Amino acid sequence: MKKKFNLPVRQLATVGAFALFLLLGNFLMAKKIIGLYYTKVLMVAAINMILAVSLNIATGFLGQLPLGSAGFMAVGAYTSAIIMRKVTFVSPALAFPVCIIIGGLAAALCGFIIGLPALRLKGDYIAIITLGFAEIIRIVILNIDSALGITLTYGASNLKNIPKTTTFTNAFIWVFIVCYLVSALMKSRHGRAILSIRDNEIAAESCGINLTYYKTMAFIVYAFFTGIGGALYAGYLGILNPSGFSFAKSIDILVMVVLGGMGSMTGSVISAAVLTIVPEILHAFSDYRMIVYSLLLIVVMIFRPAGLMGNKEFSMDMLTGLFKKKAKGERSKK
Amino acid sequence: MSRLVPTPSTGVIPERDLGKTPVLEVVRLGIDFGGLTAVDDFTITVGPTEICGLIGPNGAGKTTVFNLLTNVYQPTRGTILLNGVPTQGKSVHEVNKMGIARTFQNVRLFKEMSVEDNVLIGLHNSMNYNIFESFCKMPRYIREEKRSHEKAMELLSIFNMEHLAEDRAGSLPYGVQRRLEILRALATDPSIILLDEPAAGMNPNETEALMQNIQKIRDTFRIAVMLIEHDMNLVMGICEGIAVLNYGRIIAKGTPDEIKSNPQVIEAYLGNRRNEGA
Numbered sequence: 001m002k003k004k005f006n007l008p009v010r011q012l013a014t015v016g017a018f019a020l021f022l023l024l025g026n027f028l029m030a031k032k033i034i035g036l037y038y039t040k041v042l043m044v045a046a047i048n049m050i051l052a053v054s055l056n057i058a059t060g061f062l063g064q065l066p067l068g069s070a071g072f073m074a075v076g077a078y079t080s081a082i083i084m085r086k087v088t089f090v091s092p093a094l095a096f097p098v099c100i101i102i103g104g105l106a107a108a109l110c111g112f113i114i115g116l117p118a119l120r121l122k123g124d125y126i127a128i129i130t131l132g133f134a135e136i137i138r139i140v141i142l143n144i145d146s147a148l149g150i151t152l153t154y155g156a157s158n159l160k161n162i163p164k165t166t167t168f169t170n171a172f173i174w175v176f177i178v179c180y181l182v183s184a185l186m187k188s189r190h191g192r193a194i195l196s197i198r199d200n201e202i203a204a205e206s207c208g209i210n211l212t213y214y215k216t217m218a219f220i221v222y223a224f225f226t227g228i229g230g231a232l233y234a235g236y237l238g239i240l241n242p243s244g245f246s247f248a249k250s251i252d253i254l255v256m257v258v259l260g261g262m263g264s265m266t267g268s269v270i271s272a273a274v275l276t277i278v279p280e281i282l283h284a285f286s287d288y289r290m291i292v293y294s295l296l297l298i299v300v301m302i303f304r305p306a307g308l309m310g311n312k313e314f315s316m317d318m319l320t321g322l323f324k325k326k327a328k329g330e331r332s333k334k
Numbered sequence: 335m336s337r338l339v340p341t342p343s344t345g346v347i348p349e350r351d352l353g354k355t356p357v358l359e360v361v362r363l364g365i366d367f368g369g370l371t372a373v374d375d376f377t378i379t380v381g382p383t384e385i386c387g388l389i390g391p392n393g394a395g396k397t398t399v400f401n402l403l404t405n406v407y408q409p410t411r412g413t414i415l416l417n418g419v420p421t422q423g424k425s426v427h428e429v430n431k432m433g434i435a436r437t438f439q440n441v442r443l444f445k446e447m448s449v450e451d452n453v454l455i456g457l458h459n460s461m462n463y464n465i466f467e468s469f470c471k472m473p474r475y476i477r478e479e480k481r482s483h484e485k486a487m488e489l490l491s492i493f494n495m496e497h498l499a500e501d502r503a504g505s506l507p508y509g510v511q512r513r514l515e516i517l518r519a520l521a522t523d524p525s526i527i528l529l530d531e532p533a534a535g536m537n538p539n540e541t542e543a544l545m546q547n548i549q550k551i552r553d554t555f556r557i558a559v560m561l562i563e564h565d566m567n568l569v570m571g572i573c574e575g576i577a578v579l580n581y582g583r584i585i586a587k588g589t590p591d592e593i594k595s596n597p598q599v600i601e602a603y604l605g606n607r608r609n610e611g612a
């Protein structure tokens with residue numbers, strides 16, 4: 001509980017650092033030091049950060065293994081995109097935040113519907129149920145128009161003309177919001193309850209923790225933020241096709257969480273950035289790209305089996321702690 | 335040591351608890367696992383400030399009784415009244431809220447969490463703020479977290495563990511883990527606490543300290559304690575009523591002196607020892 005910096009100072013410092021980051025990014029983009037291509041890469045990185053941080057709630061904090069992030073993403077993306085296309089009476093930039101939240105809520109509703117029955121059961125049903133859910137969503141999006149004779153998702157022929165409202169700035173603002181909310185959640189009694197379930201279900205229950213309630217809560221939060229990531233993805237691409245939400249997409253996000261360290265939010269953020277940006281830099285190696293990428297993963301897993309960050313969080317205290325340790329080490333050497 | 339007197343039901347409780355609702359009234363409780371009857375005809379009454387013991391050879395069904403009392407297992411027969419209220423059909427976390435807390439024979443801590451967080455999980459249901467208040471760091475969130483932190487430290491001070499508050503629970507020595515588990519159970523504000531072999535793996539000095547602490551806990555929190563223990567010094571030293579279980583059935587009930595001189599108990603223990611020796 002004892003922290004070196006008190007709450008308002010910490011919060012101000014965090015917000016300040018983040019504002020500086022946004023300013024710097026925009027400056028570099030305006031000066032064309034970061035080109036259009038890498039601006040896009042950074043936007044994808046931001047979206048992946050949101051997806052990884054939210055999956056980490058379900059895997060790292062709750063200890064379940066959902067394999068259907070792509071499904072919740074698709075729900076968020078399509079919901080937000082369909083509304084964005086219909087809304088013409090306000091500017092897209094104004095409608096976007098509202099549509100993102102609606103996309104998140106739609107995904108959260110799906111999370112509730114499939115999470116509640118699956119999480120009531122003892123055992124690992126979540127993996128298979130979310131896997132099935134994601135496939136069902138993809139098939140429904142693909143076929144709903146022809147089945148019902150409507151034009152909603154445009155199935156395989158692409159949902160086009162979605163306003164491209166995702167920007168470097170708003171994508172990272174959402175990263176910041178999601179990270180803030182997740183860290184606030186994990187510092188509350190609700191977050192502790194979720195962690196206790198991961199550590200020991202039987203003990204948690206005997207301490208008066210309602211397992212179904214907190215498992216479902218964590219799962220809904222995961223689905224909600226994943227839906228938000230999906231909505232930003234739609235605003236980034238401007239065009240949606242159900243094939244973009246396949247099983248491979250879910251696995252990509254899971255790899256980010258595992259590499260970053262299950263149970264570490266900052267680990268998820270760092271690893272999402274690395275795993276988005278490194279393959280782009282490796283484009284130079286073209287054919288060997290995927291081999292290098294796989295090797296990188298294997299090397300990290302050999303030397304840091306618990307992921308880059310383990311289950312620790314990166315913080316200012318950690319930095320000062322590291323600094324002190326170093327200073328101590330040097331002193332003892334003398 | 336107080337005398338045992340009859341209650342309106344069939345059970346006995348310490349004299350000082352007379353006139354108060356027994357914290358636990360169990361009548362003819364039983365459970366079958368397939369063809370095996372693990373516990374049968376288990377009847378016991380526990381006074382609101384009683385320390386009682388449950389002893390018996392390994393495999394007698396003692397832990398199963400705890401699992402029945404906390405609704406981990408649904409009983410095949412019989413009723414349980416907790417503070418006069420039947421617990422039938424309640425889930426494990428609801429029974430905890432009704433006033434029963436426990437420890438486990440093979441310690442179950444939240445190993446990856448800090449010592450303080452372990453106690454805070456026990457305090458979970460006494461904290462009163464919702465998820466949105468924690469997002470916005472509302473005054474009630476800050477107040478409740480501060481109050482709970484102080485309460486957790488106060489509980490840790492029972493076993494002089496305040497300095498361990500930030501350590502990872504899984505990194506503690508075994509005996510300390512057992513004590514932390516007791517504190518976590520206490521944090522849920524129970525009216526009875528069930529301890530499954532609390533002195534296992536402790537040396538005689540630690541056991542001696544534990545005995546005093548169990549009594550101290552009973553006196554300060556005014557709660558009942560029911561404990562399973564193989565250490566006869568501990569059981570005979572602090573328990574007011576003792577029930578002896580053998581093959582799932584109670585073979586004797588009474589004060590420590592009565593139990594010590596009961597021929598059936600001696601037979602069960604000696605018979606058991608003879609088998610182990612063979």
Ligand SMILES: Nc1ncnc2c1ncn2[C@@H]1O[C@H](COP(=O)(O)OP(=O)(O)O)[C@@H](O)[C@H]1O
Pocket residue numbers: 367370372390391392393394395396397398399
């Ligand atoms: N879930 C279960 N399924 C089947 N048998 C069980 C179960 N739980 C306990 N038992 C059996 O009940 C008996 C009593 O076990 P237990 O209560 O652990 O004994 P004790 O704690 O007195 O050593 C044992 O024979 C055990 O195998």
Ligand SMILES: [Mg+2]
Pocket residue numbers: 396397398439
């Ligand atoms: Mg046992």
